[in-house]
Each structure stands twice: as structure tokens, then as C-alpha cells.
Amino acid sequence: MGGRDPNVVLLDENGKRSDGRTVNETRKVTIKAGVLKNANGSAYIEFGENKILAGIYGPRDVHPKHLSNPDTGILRCRYHMSPFSVGERKNPAPSRREVEISKVIKEALEPAVILDQFPRTVVDIFLEILQADGGTRCAALAAASVALADAGIPMRDMVSACAAGKVADTVILDVNNEEDQAGQADMPMGYMPNLKKITLLQLDGVLTPEEYKKCVEVGIDGCNQVYEIQKKALEEKYFSKGDQ
Ligand code: ADP
Numbered sequence: 336m337g338g339r340d341p342n343v344v345l346l347d348e349n350g351k352r353s354d355g356r357t358v359n360e361t362r363k364v365t366i367k368a369g370v371l372k373n374a375n376g377s378a379y380i381e382f383g384e385n386k387i388l389a390g391i392y393g394p395r396d397v398h399p400k401h402l403s404n405p406d407t408g409i410l411r412c413r414y415h416m417s418p419f420s421v422g423e424r425k426n427p428a429p430s431r432r433e434v435e436i437s438k439v440i441k442e443a444l445e446p447a448v449i450l451d452q453f454p455r456t457v458v459d460i461f462l463e464i465l466q467a468d469g470g471t472r473c474a475a476l477a478a479a480s481v482a483l484a485d486a487g488i489p490m491r492d493m494v495s496a497c498a499a500g501k502v503a504d505t506v507i508l509d510v511n512n513e514e515d516q517a518g519q520a521d522m523p524m525g526y527m528p529n530l531k532k533i534t535l536l537q538l539d540g541v542l543t544p545e546e547y548k549k550c551v552e553v554g555i556d557g558c559n560q561v562y563e564i565q566k567k568a569l570e571e572k573y574f575s576k577g578d579q
Contacts, residue, residue: 343517346503353513354383361497361509361557366478366568368485374461376486378568380478383511384468387475389482394456402457408450409457412441414475416464436472437462443476443496443525443535449489458488469512470498473523476535481565485572492527493565494534497557499524499550501542506549508557515539522550526558 345353352358362383371377376391397403414437418424429437440462450458460482462475473496480494500510502518510521520540526533533551542550 343513345514345518346505346507352502352507354511356509358505358507359553359556361560362511364474364477364561364564366481366564368481368568368572374482374486376482376484376488378478378481378485380474380481382470382474382477383509384466385464385471385474386466387471387478388463388465389475389478390461390463391458391479391482391486391488392461393458393486394450394453394488395459397455397457403455405454406451408453408455410441410445410448410450410460411457412437412444412460412462412479414440414462414464414472416467416471420464420467436475439535439537440472440476440479444479444483444494446532446534447480447490447492447494447527448483449491452489458483458486467512469510469515469521470523472496472535473498473525476525477561477565481568484569492529492532493562494525495528495558495562495565496523496525496535497554497561498522499554499557501540501546501550506546506553508553520546520550522554524551524554524558526555528559528562 365381367379370379374390378389380387394408416425460479476496498510499522501520515521522538525535
């Protein structure tokens, strides 16, 4: 996807990446909770150049009804890239990639949400990618988790997310689009920071067992950093001075 620049220097002699970051640095992350008045919960995230909106509806009746579970509520997730989110107009119809990402995000959130008080209902998560620059599934997952909390859905823990990867034979934190295209590995992770449990782990590329271990460690460190920003977003909405 997108043209690959064969001359791009992914890691220079000073240990700086193509966007100026060090190997252990995430892109700038900002999150705002409660940005949509008509959704039950919402969040907006900027993760580097990624811009994503998350909207939550529910718990509400399931349609079609046969999907409902008499013992618990269910989660449903739609990850969607806007036509203008990438360089060349993206067909707005769901691609195989979007179907896959919707599924992995839903499965990464399921261990955190507690829906047994809401049998026969669904909680819908809509993720709209407004601008993409590598790592959208992690950014979308982090936004979805904040939006679920904003909707008041009971949760065991927040789900945080960040990718690790490998460029120029070096393990790095938070892979951007250029590094994803020209690098050697991309490993998106979802993580519950208090329960210390991984809920999403994918790997595109090849790693040695040592590199794999390092990537998991670095990825968890990134997730912990993103978690602090998720918490701040909720604190800003619910505990800002004006509300007390
Ligand atoms: P993620 O966004 O989670 O890293 P991928 O690894 O599949 O998922 O995609 C990497 C990046 O490739 C995306 O973030 C986006 O910038 C770019 N990309 C994805 N789909 C398209 C597309 N249809 N056209 C152009 N670029 C795309």
C-alpha cells in the first residue's frame, strides 16, 4: 500500500528514526473523551498522524434478534476507513482488512467488558478512521476503550494499545506507516495495564525468539504510556475543576 521509498533511512547513525523519534519513543498521543453528544459514549484520538473517532451505542436491543445471547450482552465492532483517510480514495465498502480489524478489536475488548448484567443486548462500537498513518488498529482500540468507559460500560480494566516492531535490525516502539512499509516487522498489541494481560497480539514480519521477547516488553511499555493518556482523557471529562 502506498509507494515505498527504497532510499529511506529508517534508523540513522545517531539512533534517530525517519520522523526524528528515538527507538523507545511513541508518537504524540492526545485523547479527548465525550466528543459526540448523540452517542452513549465517545472519544477522539490523535496518535501521531492518525485521527480516529470512536462512538458507542448501547447496551440496546440486538437486531437481528438471533444474534442475542440470553445470558449476556454482546459486543459488536465496526472499524471503517473514510474514503479520505489515505492518499488514494479508499472505497467506502468494507474491505477484508477492515472486517479483520473489526474482529480483532472486538476480541481485544471482550476480556475487559462486563456485559452479563445486560442479557440480550448489544454494545456497538463504531470506529471511524479519518486519517491513517500506520498503527490505526492500536489507536482505534485505545479510543474504543476510552469511549466504552465514557459510555459507563462496566469494565475490569482499560484496554491500552501500542505496536512494537523492527527496522534496520533494531526493535522499535510504535511503528508508523513508513516504518511499516519499509521495515522488517510490525507487532500491534492490546494490553490491560492493571491486570497485566495481553488481549491483542499480531505479528507481521519475522523476529528471532529474542527479538520477539523484546518486542513484547517494548510494546507493553508503550501500552502503559498510552494508558496514562487514556486515564487523563477520562479525568479531564469527569473530574475537571468545573464539575466538582
Ligand atoms: P494498521 O493501521 O493497524 O497498522 P495495517 O498494517 O493493515 O494496519 O496498515 C498500515 C497502514 O497502511 C495504515 O495505517 C494506513 O496508513 C495504510 N493503509 C491501509 N489501508 C490502506 C489503503 N486502502 N490505501 C492506502 N493506505 C492504506
